[in-house]
Amino acid sequence: MAASSGYPALAELKGRDFLSSTDTTAEQTAALLQLAADLKAGRTRIDLAGRSLGLIFSKASTRTRVSFTVAMARLGGQTIDLNPQVSQVGRGEPVADTARVLSRYVDALAIRTFAQEELADYAHWASIPVINALTDLEHPCQALADYLTLQEAFGELAGLTLAYVGDGNNVAHSLMLCGALLGVNVRVGCPQGYEPDAGVLEQSRQLAGTRCSIEVVHEPVAVVRGAHALYTDVWASMGQEDEKAAREAAFSGWCLNEELVAEADPRAIVLHCLPAYRGLEISAGAMEGSSSRIFDQAENRLHAQQALLAALLGGT
Numbered sequence: 100m101a102a103s104s105g106y107p108a109l110a111e112l113k114g115r116d117f118l119s120s121t122d123t124t125a126e127q128t129a130a131l132l133q134l135a136a137d138l139k140a141g142r143t144r145i146d147l148a149g150r151s152l153g154l155i156f157s158k159a160s161t162r163t164r165v166s167f168t169v170a171m172a173r174l175g176g177q178t179i180d181l182n183p184q185v186s187q188v189g190r191g192e193p194v195a196d197t198a199r200v201l202s203r204y205v206d207a208l209a210i211r212t213f214a215q216e217e218l219a220d221y222a223h224w225a226s227i228p229v230i231n232a233l234t235d236l237e238h239p240c241q242a243l244a245d246y247l248t249l250q251e252a253f254g255e256l257a258g259l260t261l262a263y264v265g266d267g268n269n270v271a272h273s274l275m276l277c278g279a280l281l282g283v284n285v286r287v288g289c290p291q292g293y294e295p296d297a298g299v300l301e302q303s304r305q306l307a308g309t310r311c312s313i314e315v316v317h318e319p320v321a322v323v324r325g326a327h328a329l330y331t332d333v334w335a336s337m338g339q340e341d342e343k344a345a346r347e348a349a350f351s352g353w354c355l356n357e358e359l360v361a362e363a364d365p366r367a368i369v370l371h372c373l374p375a376y377r378g379l380e381i382s383a384g385a386m387e388g389s390s391s392r393i394f395d396q397a398e399n400r401l402h403a404q405q406a407l408l409a410a411l412l413g414g415t
């Protein structure tokens with residue numbers, strides 16, 4: 100069965116890139132979550148036998164690397180590690196050459212890098228789908244897994260409120276954009292100076308229209324009050340190691356802890372993309388408490404990315 104049969108909204112994704120949460124429509128995003136849920140439950144099967152995914156990761160990764168590798172294996176395909184350290188990428192071979200050569204060998208590329216522009220450059224030169232496996236601007240694969248986890252907890256996503264407590268970073272950006280597509284209200288709470296990118300905020304609000312709201316607030320309790328999901332991420336992302344001490348000072352009072360969890364909807368779930376620093380952006384109690392779905396969320400990377408690969412590669 101083609102990935103698109105039974106999921107007609109996915110047909111147009113075959114051969115396409117996934118560089119941003121905005122590369123799928125609202126309908127396609129919802130269909131990806133449905134396919135992910137069906138794959139997870141064993142209600143459907145996809146075959147990507149003989150297909151190969153290249154991984155070019157310029158930053159560390161546990162979840163994304165392993166979940167893409169296992170996702171391809173479960174679909175009958177394989178992955179090839181093309182990290183800069185083991186390929187000519189690390190010795191400066193131009194993106195234009197690398198992308199065109201790899202397009203002759205593999206069926207898709209998942210790329211983790213710093214600048215979104217570099218990812219776009221790969222997509223420009225490659226003739227195969229390019230997937231954003233995290234840039235400084237976005238982490239769209241993460242957002243798919245996150246909303247799958249929220250959907251599992253509440254059934255229906257539209258009308259729910261996700262409160263993101265912390266740095267207005269790549270993870271926050273994709274949560275805002277993907278949330279806007281799915282009709283989820285997203286409240287980002289952060290200290291002054293650590294807001295999400297103004298362009299992403301505007302784009303999210305445009306996508307949300309009157310369906311849901313995308314807000315930025317500067318007071319922790321106001322962010323989480325009545326929310327259905329409480330989400331946080333590290334205060335210093337990869338590449339911001341030099342700012343760690345300054346950020347820890349600026350984010351003092353912004354730990355997602357049990358007191359904040361108590362202000363949310365009683366059914367609220369706690370999420371974190373991981374890796375986490377207990378005692379900084381999240382308390383050990385919030386992380387290990389009964390509301391935490393953090394490890395289900397990590398598992399869902401596998402299911403969400405199987406659905407994404409099936410759609411982009413047109414699995415049968």
Ligand code: CP
Pocket residue numbers: 159160161162163164233241372373374
């Ligand atoms: N959440 C996430 O992307 O984790 P990794 O950095 O381990 O891939």
Ligand code: NVA
Pocket residue numbers: 233268269270332333335336337372373374
């Ligand atoms: N914001 C974090 C996410 C890690 C998965 C980073 O970019 O380092």
